[in-house]
Amino acid sequence: xxxxxxxxxxxxxxxxxxxxxxxxxxxxxxxxxxxxxxxxxxxxxxxxxxxxxxxxxxxxxxxxxxxxxxxxxxxxxxxxxxxxxxxxxxxxxxxxxxxxxxxxxxxxxxxxxxxxxxxxxxxxxxxxxxxxxxxxxxxxxxxxxxxxxxxxxxxxxxxxxxxxxxxxxxxxxxxxxxxxxxxxxxxxxxxxxxxxxxxxxxxxxxxxxxxxxxxxxxxxxxxxxxxxxxxxxxxxxxxxxxxxxxxxxxxxxxxxxxxxxxxxxxxxxxxxxxxxxxxxxxxxxxxxxxxxxxxxxxxxxxxxxxxxxxxxxxxxxxxxxxxxxxxxxxxxxxxxx
Amino acid sequence: xxxxxxxxxxxxxxxxxxxxxxxxxxxxxxxxxxxxxxxxxxxxxxxxxxxxxxxxxxxxxxxxxxxxxxxxxxxxxxxxxxxxxxxxxxxxxxxxxxxxxxxxxxxxxxxxxxxxxxxxxxxxxxxxxxxxxxxxxxxxxxxxxxxxxxxxxxxxxxxxxxxxxxxxxxxxxxxxxxxxxxxxxxxxxxxxxxxxxxxxxxxxxxxxxxxxxxxxxxxxxxxxxxxxxxxxxxxxxxxxxxxxxxxxxxxxxxxxxxxxxxxxxxxxxxxxxxxxxxxxxxxxxxxxxxxxxxxxxxxxxxxxxxxxxxxxxxxxxxxxxxxxxxxxxxxxxxxxx
Numbered sequence: 093x094x095x096x097x098x099x100x101x102x103x104x105x106x107x108x109x110x111x112x113x114x115x116x117x118x119x120x121x122x123x124x125x126x127x128x129x130x131x132x133x134x135x136x137x138x139x140x141x142x143x144x145x146x147x148x149x150x151x152x153x154x155x156x157x158x159x160x161x162x163x164x165x166x167x168x169x170x171x172x173x174x175x176x177x178x179x180x181x182x183x184x185x186x187x188x189x190x191x192x193x194x195x196x197x198x199x200x201x202x203x204x205x206x207x208x209x210x211x212x213x214x215x216x217x218x219x220x221x222x223x224x225x226x227x228x229x230x231x232x233x234x235x236x237x238x239x240x241x242x243x244x245x246x247x248x249x250x251x252x253x254x255x256x257x258x259x260x261x262x263x264x265x266x267x268x269x270x271x272x273x274x275x276x277x278x279x280x281x282x283x284x285x286x287x288x289x290x291x292x293x294x295x296x297x298x299x300x301x302x303x304x305x306x307x308x309x310x311x312x313x314x315x316x317x318x319x320x321x322x323x324x325x326x327x328x329x330x331x332x333x334x335x336x337x338x339x340x341x342x343x344x345x346x347x348x349x350x351x352x353x354x355x356x357x358x359x360x361x362x363x364x365x366x367x368x369x370x371x372x373x374x375x376x377x378x379x380x381x382x383x384x385x386x387x388x389x390x391x392x393x394x395x396x397x398x399x400x401x402x403x404x405x406x407x408x409x410x411x412x413x414x415x416x417x418x419x420x421x422x423x424x425x426x427x428x429x
Numbered sequence: 430x431x432x433x434x435x436x437x438x439x440x441x442x443x444x445x446x447x448x449x450x451x452x453x454x455x456x457x458x459x460x461x462x463x464x465x466x467x468x469x470x471x472x473x474x475x476x477x478x479x480x481x482x483x484x485x486x487x488x489x490x491x492x493x494x495x496x497x498x499x500x501x502x503x504x505x506x507x508x509x510x511x512x513x514x515x516x517x518x519x520x521x522x523x524x525x526x527x528x529x530x531x532x533x534x535x536x537x538x539x540x541x542x543x544x545x546x547x548x549x550x551x552x553x554x555x556x557x558x559x560x561x562x563x564x565x566x567x568x569x570x571x572x573x574x575x576x577x578x579x580x581x582x583x584x585x586x587x588x589x590x591x592x593x594x595x596x597x598x599x600x601x602x603x604x605x606x607x608x609x610x611x612x613x614x615x616x617x618x619x620x621x622x623x624x625x626x627x628x629x630x631x632x633x634x635x636x637x638x639x640x641x642x643x644x645x646x647x648x649x650x651x652x653x654x655x656x657x658x659x660x661x662x663x664x665x666x667x668x669x670x671x672x673x674x675x676x677x678x679x680x681x682x683x684x685x686x687x688x689x690x691x692x693x694x695x696x697x698x699x700x701x702x703x704x705x706x707x708x709x710x711x712x713x714x715x716x717x718x719x720x721x722x723x724x725x726x727x728x729x730x731x732x733x734x735x736x737x738x739x740x741x742x743x744x745x746x747x748x749x750x751x752x753x754x755x756x757x758x759x760x761x762x763x764x765x766x
Contacts, residue, residue, distance in 0.1 A: 169703035171508050172538030201509030204539045204699060229670060244731030245724035257666040259673065268666040270659045292630070292639070292657055300727055302629070314727075319655030320629055322607045325736035329594040329605040332717060333566060336596065336710045337701050344720030362541060364674050366506035373673045380669060383681030387582035390637055390651075394581030399662035 097422055098414030104142055105130040111145075111428045115152055117159040121184050128183045132215040133415045136406035137269075139278055140215040142417045146424040156353050157181060157211055163188050166208075166339065171200035174338050177210030179353060186213040189359045190222045190232065197228055197361040207357045208340025217269040217400075220258025223361045224265040227370075230258040231360040235331045235343050237352040240273050241314055242328070243321040248313060251343040252276070253330045258400075261377050267400035272327035274316045280306035334358050434759055435751030441479055442467040448482075448765045452489055454496040458521050465520045469552040470752045473743035474606075476615055477552040479754045483761040493690050494518060494548055500525050503545075503676060508537035511675050514547030516690060523550040526696045527559045527569065534565055534698040544694045545677025554606040554737075557595025560698045561602040564707075567595040568697040572668045572680050574689040577610050578651055579665070580658040585650060588680040589613070590667045595737075598714050604737035609664035611653045617643035671695050 109126035113119065129148070133141030151157050161180030165173065173192065177185040189205040196203025213219070213234055223230025236251035252273040259266045275294050283290060283306040293302045295309035295316040309315055317323030335342035340356035364373065387396045410416070446463035450456065466485075470478030488494050498517030502510065510529065514522040526542040533540025550556070550571055560567025573588035589610040596603040612631050620627060620643040630639045632646035632653040646652055654660030672679035677693035701710065724733045747753070 167704035169700075170537035170539070172699065172701070172704055174704050200507035200537050200539075202507070202537075202539055202541045202697075206704070229674075241727070242721055242724050242733060244727055244729060244733045246727045247725045249721055249724050255663075257663070257670065259666065259669045266666055266669050268659075268662045270656070270663060274656055274659075296727070300729060318659050319607070319611055321731075322605075322611075322655050325605045326592075326594065326607060328717075328721060328735055329596065329603055332596045332603050332714060333594065335717060336713050337566075337699070337705055339705050339709055339713070342713060342717040342720075344717050347720075360539075362509065362674070363506075364509070367504035367509050367511050367543070368674055368676050372676055376673050376676070376679060377669060380665075380672060380679040380681050383679075383684075384579055384586055384665060387579050387586050388584045390578070390581055390583045390633070392581060392637060394658075396579060396581045398665055 095419045096416040097419045099142070099417050099422060100414050101130055101134050101411060104133070104415055104417070107425060107429070108142070108145055111149060111425060112159070114429065115149070115159070121159060121181055124187065125181055125183050128187070128218055129214060130415070132218065133417065134407055134410050135403050136410070137215045137217065138416065139276070142415065142425070143421050144214060146421050149425075149428055151211070151351070156351055163207065171196045171202055172204045174206040174208065177207050179209055179211060182211035182213040182355070183218070185210040186219050186357060186359070187222065189357065190219040190230065190361065193359040193361040194223060194226050194228055194363075197363040201366045202360065202362045205359045206334065206338035206340075207359070208338035210355050210357060211353050212355065213357065215269070216254040216256045217258070217267055219359060220256040220267050220269065221265060224258050224260035224267070227260055227365060229260070229362040229364055230256065232256045232358060233330045233334060234355055234357040235334050235341075235346065236355065237349075238343050238347040239277065239315070240317060240324070240327065243317065243324040246314060249344060249347070250317070250324060250327045251331060251346070253327045253343070255326070255330060259377070261381070262374070263381075264404050265400050266377070266398060267403070270318065272318050272323040272330070274318050274323070277310070277315065280310055280315075284310065432756045433753040434756045436479070436754050436759060437751050438467055438471050438748060441470070441752055441754070444762060444766070445479070445482055448486060448762060449496070451766065452486070452496070458496060458518055461524065462518055462520050465524070465555055466551060467752070469555065470754065471744055471747050472740050473747070474552045474554065475753060476613070479752065479762070480758050481551060483758050486762075486765055488548070488688070491688075493688055500544065508533045508539055509541045511543040511545065514544050516546055516548060519548035519550040519692070520555070522547040523556050523694060523696070524559065526694065527556040527567065527698065530696040530698040531560060531563050531565055531700075534700040538703050539697065539699045542696045543671065543674035543677075544696070545675035547692050547694060548690050549692065550694065552606070553591040553593045554595070554604055556696060557593040557604050557606065558602060561595050561597035561604070564597055564702060566597070566699040566701055567593065569593045569695060570667045570671060571692055571694040572671050572678075572683065573692065574686075575680050575684040576614065576652070577654060577661070577664065580654065580661040583651060586681060586684070587654070587661060587664045588668060588683070590664045590680070592663070592667060596714070598718070599711070600718075601741050602737050603714070603735060604740070607655065609655050609660040609667070611655050611660070614647070614652065617647055617652075621647065
């Protein structure tokens with residue numbers, strides 16, 4: 093990463109929104125995308141926030157994103173529905189669908205919405221936090237373009253298909269946001285630039301040997317599934333659920349496109365308080381968190397935290413000090429104006 | 430493992446059922462448990478089938494399992510409900526709850542049932558196949574006793590909390606059944622007996638170094654989460670969902686008991702055909718499977734398969750040749766009669 097600059101959240105949001113408006117984006121979509129892209133960085137997911145915005149603008153300029161499109165209902169029954177995202181903004185479509193899942197959950201206790209033909213949703217966690225913000229549990233996942241070989245193979249026919257499970261808690265939502273590859277290609281590229289090895293096996297080299305060398309994995313393109321055969325299997329199951337329920341594209345079909353678009357996603361919300369009183373749940377969650385955090389540290393630099401715990405402090409710091417943004421990316425974004 | 434013997438499926442089922450009946454088990458529960466335990470082995474999950482039955486009988490004799498208990502409804506709203514398993518058979522309770530989730534899915538498109546105070550459900554995949562058998566997609570998970578340290582810790586405060594995602598397909602259901610530890614303690618013990626190393630890092634040794642040596646991990650009890658920090662995070666999220674929605678025990682509470690009981694589980698079924706016609710889904714799944722299976726093998730002994738693919742052929746073989754059962758376990762089971 094080139095040297096980063098710190099940008100105030102309000103300034104970032106204003107600049108991003110202006111860039112979109114100047115490209116003819118409708119005002120509500122421009123405001124939503126600018127808000128969420130900024131928030132992703134504000135809350136510490138730099139790879140899927142402002143640093144990715146220049147790439148989004150290039151996608152718009154290439155005609156990949158239909159900036160005005162809204163999801164269109166395909167079919168609905170009770171607490172389930174599927175929508176066609178009509179290649180609109182990934183963020184707008186995904187937010188709409190988690191909202192819809194929560195509406196269904198309000199009526200039925202649980203809601204499940206499948207979405208096809210959408211674009212990259214940026215930070216997966218966003219839609220988990222969306223559910224938590226309404227006091228509901230959330231579960232969502234997306235497929236991607238092929239970027240990972242399955243177990244026993246050399247060619248990439250699986251996506252890294254991020255999965256989110258989110259549970260609201262007043263002291264800090266519990267939120268897992270995990271891709272099905274152990275490391276992203278982005279983190280391997282960063283490690284090469286900084287001349288570092290990965291701490292754990294990142295994939296196979298060209299000879300089929302397990303390696304922590306990021307350059308070797310970038311060369312072989314044999315990135316490691318999370319948990320070896322397990323992440324490969326789960327990636328495929330997530331793809332089947334998303335593709336089938338949305339009547340959309342699976343990873344294999346997306347692989348025939350000229351870029352990463354036409355994605356399929358699933359959004360589930362559970363209005364658990366209908367069957368589990370909030371005060372009882374609060375006690376259950378607090379006891380579990382306290383027990384986990386009382387773990388005896390292993391003496392490494394790996395901090396004992398629960399998933400999602402650090403988000404608030406990162407957010408507070410970035411609100412106070414400004415959001416770190418790749419200096420080169422920020423210059424490119426400003427050049428769009 | 431001691432030398433295995435091959436037992437016909439019908440013989441196994443009859444012997445298991447008789448052992449339960451002689452212990453005073455009600456006939457329907459005895460038949461169900463004997464059927465499913467046998468089927469687990471028949472379909473290749475030997476560790477969670479007949480080989481585990483002697484242990485089940487010992488649990489019955491210790492009074493851990495209330496053989497006659499049926500789940501009692503706690504709360505219900507629309508498509509969600511929670512039940513108290515009253516420490517009945519894990520298999521009976523889990524089957525009941527996936528059935529109930531499917532009933533709810535029939536009415537609402539999706540159903541979600543949480544279960545507390547249950548016992549070990551044996552093979553997690555069973556309840557995924559149960560959904561597939563009714564043409565529905567299934568998702569279920571359980572917590573366990575503490576058996577894995579979280580990331581950065583040395584003491585076990587997480588469960589390995591198996592997760593199942595299942596999607597029906599006429600040529601062989603797609604089914605992922607994965608624990609949140611990379612290897613089970615059972616597989617480490619087996620490797621020690623056979624004087625083998627694990628193919629990938631199985632945990633940390635007492636010095637905190639990553640190791641493939643099963644004896645070192647058995648000594649340190651620092652088993653590796655699936656995908657390192659990722660499996661630890663997902664394990665905790667699954668535990669929170671299961672414990673909170675069921676108003677039941679989380680792993681931390683189970684750790685205070687004298688054995689592994691009082692578990693919490695989640696069962697979800699999706700009657701996807703209500704929004705996605707079966708013929709369209711069939712095409713989507715077939716194309717995805719065919720693409721995956723056209724992967725170029727890496728030249729290792731790791732076969733390219735989709736998750737669940739091999740179940741049918743194992744079942745066919747075991748039907749023809751008898752089910753492999755640990756000879757010592759089979760002798761113990763027969764001694765119960």
